[in-house]
Amino acid sequence: MSFRGINTTVIQIRRQVFTEVARMAYANVKGEQANHLMRKIPYTIIPGEEGKLRKDIFLERAIVEERVRLAMGLPTRRMDEHNSVVSGLEDASIADKYYDPPLVNVIKFACNRCPEKLVKVSDLCQGCLAHPCMEVCPKKAITWESGRSTIDQEKCIKCGRCVGVCPYNAIVKTERPCAAACGMGAIHSDELGRAEIDYSKCVSCGQCLVNCPFGAIADKGQIYQLIQGFNRGDRIYALVAPAFINQFPGLASTGKLKAALKALGFYDVVEVAIGADLCTVDEAHDFLEEVPGKLSFMATSCCPAWSMMAKTAFPDLAKNISMTMTPMVFTARMMKQADPEARMCFIGPCAAKKLEASRRTVRSDVDFVLTFEELAGIIEAKDIDAANLEVDPDEVDLVHASSAGRGFAQSGGVAKAVADKIKEWHPDMDVKIASAQGLAECKKLLMLAKAGKYNGYLLEGMGCPGGCIGGAGTIADPARTAVALNKYVKEAPFQDPEQSPFMTSIHVLKDDPNFEV
Structure with a gap:
């Protein structure tokens, strides 16, 4: 499931980034003037004093900064060291520049740390007498607690057999959207639970970036x-x-x-x-x-x-x-x-x-x-x-x-x-x-x-x-x-x-x- 054809907030921000980078390029300025325009873009896209998207306006602007850098063909910045948003701008201001790998990038602090795979019981569970979910579970990971089914995540092997037999559709099987969209199995979790791309498997199809509901994945561009x-x-x-x-x-x-x-x-x-x-x-x-x-x-x-x-x-x-x-x-x-x-x-x-x-x-x-x-x-x-x-x-x-x-x-x-x-x-x-x-x-x-x-x-x-x-x-x-x-x-x-x-x-x-x- 991708969001093409639906004007989501993620798509709106992505488009605004491309537009502002293009405006900056058409302005045809160099040096400190270019630095000023690039620093200004996050404030143009995320105006005001209060966050409306992630509640933290500073985080949202920082994410936009990374999107701007990628749209200009620049690499994402490390989170554990100081690096200005305009770092490397002089390298991007070259009409003959090609992409530096990697092409598709995870903006780490935009990632929601979605679970890789999860089977869970929702509030729709009616605590039915038949409880077929318990009967079909091959690992006996489902038990009866407080009048409803509960899944022991340590035992669960995410087979989804319980999902198919629940008469109330009360059990859901979810997967990290970017990983589900990746046909190469190239996306896993890093040590902090954030999405990470295995570039030895990635073929840059980009399906992960259009399926991430948090806009945490982006590819580099040559607009500038x-x-x-x-x-x-x-x-x-x-x-x-x-x-x-x-x-x-x-x-x-x-x-x-x-x-x-x-x-x-x-x-x-x-x-x-x-x-x-x-x-x-x-x-x-x-x-x-x-x-x-x-x-x-x-x-x-x-x-x-x-x-x-x-x-x-x-x-x-x-x-x-x-x-x-x-x-x-x-x-x-x-x-x-x-x-x-x-x-x-x-x-x-x-x-x-x-x-x-x-x-x-x-x-x-x-x-x-x-x-x-x-x-x-x-x-x-x-x-x-x-x-x-x-x-x-x-x-x-x-x-x-x-x-x-x-x-x-x-x-x-x-x-x-x-x-x-x-x-x-x-x-x-x-x-x-x-x-x-x-x-x-x-x-x-x-x-x-x-x-x-x-x-x-x-x-x-x-x-x-x-x-x-x-x-x-x-x-x-x-x-x-x-x-x-x-x-x-x-x-x-x-x-x-x-x-x-x-x-x-x-x-x-x-x-x-x-x-x-």
Whole structure:
């Protein structure tokens, strides 16, 4: 359960942080002036003298300070030593700065110290005569005390059998929300009971940060660096992922979105679905060349969280991940070849794309990564009036892509596009596909593949529930976005990825000697 589509207090504060950091960047000040603006942000977001959120206004402002630092790409501060909120600001004031790991961070003093797993009896217990909860407990951890059931937490193994048999739904099984959302089992408790991330397991999908009800987890951003690039006159292209549909209601048309992005300072706007078209064709070729002769199955490459999970949790299956470039890299490399001096900013739904872009082999192509939520903050900072935004009649659409390319944004879309292309080339060939969404399900898929259950298959994994439209950087309700996306897919000017005017670029891009997955 995430909070996308619900305007919670956590989301409001997160958006305000992005907006104020963007305003600070657009002010284009240096030195002590920049320090002053950064120190002022927590007081702008949390005004007054009394705390209304956590009762302690000083604690809430301290948490906002950490959010501001992370939004600017700076590390969180240690709690056991003095360190100013502006510490390292001069390092962040560089338009060429990339992320320093770790990308996803726990703000320790914002953590509620939720129990990892807990089964407890609520006040709904009626003290019934049957007490089936006691009868089914394998450890005899439930006893009758003062007219109701009581669970001995020392004996309880959190199996939840009692939860299922209670006729009054009086027993609840809870789990720390961030840990429940993590499909990698990367979140545990530190010595003080606060959430802690095991970075050897974390793949930066970001599902923990959008599921924490206390806003205690945040990822680093490049808002400040991007706007530094605008300020110095860099030519920066906005590469927009197809999951943008439904994220910005006031900018529902692609023409308005393009006008808004240009008003922010972008030189031009390109739809990443054009890279998805190239990815479809290349991955189809890859599958035909590798399966079943060289590989027992092949897995898609476009989701970085899925790809990293596969390579870390199943290293012996790393070879089964397609060598095809992701749509982001295909699009960025294509635009860089057309305009070598320009810089590229991917705008999408994904926290893990930030990690992908920081890789040595990708950072020459992708200079910045923004989530849709971060972009919304920048739009607000620039005070863009979407209702009265003038749209150039010659620039109503983004660069055209196929319906298949646009469909990459939804779970199952990648595998379908690749399988359809193979079927077109080889009508008699039966292309078997299997897909999974959410990293826990993706792990199950690969375990079955490792056991030989998916030999000859094309496997698609999406790290986020629903696919990219459910990514950690999205704003809207994924279910509603799916409806809007299906409509956008149907409205594509053509269906076949091979009709893309950019298809001639595919061999040039792949022949680049610097290319490496």
